[in-house]
Amino acid sequence: MKLSRGLAAIPAALAVLGGVAVGSAGQAQASQVMEGVYNYTPADGKAGTWTIYPSCVPVVGDLREPLYLPVGCRLHVQGSKDLVGGDATLAGGIWQFTTPVDRGMQCPDGSWAPTVEVYRFDDATMSGTRSVQHNGNCGLPPGIINTPFSLSFKEPLPIPVDRYPLICEPGGLRRCF
Incomplete structure (x- = not known):
């Protein structure tokens, strides 16, 4: 009699555990993507600010749920004053962008020469x-001048941003619109 009551309790316990497992399955979330106004402080040169707006596309994952990872993101970097900006992409855990600058380097005679900033x-x-x-x-002689810099959070963005502006269809090819 005691054995049959114990066996009858097993399906109920499994149902509770199964409900917990299903209830805890949710959207996969990645670490926070940069967003806001940041102080840009170079080792030498003029400091300024970067305003960073993220724009992301859900990554497919296993086709059941979209994965929200920073690999599907692009950071739109807007520089203040003399700072340049660009669209940064993530490669090897490092964000990077390249910008050509028409008047990037002043020559000894006072004229200006173009440069490329990375x-x-x-x-x-x-x-x-x-x-x-x-x-x-x-x-x-041609060359590359490397200057380290640091960033620090200054304030949130002045307007709200929809980080994932595209809606992707629920299955198959995951076309986004």
């Missing part, structure tokens, strides 16, 4: 490197 930064350590590449237009 910014790489880590959102975990809030540090990065600015690389200015010049091709020797000023009579100087």
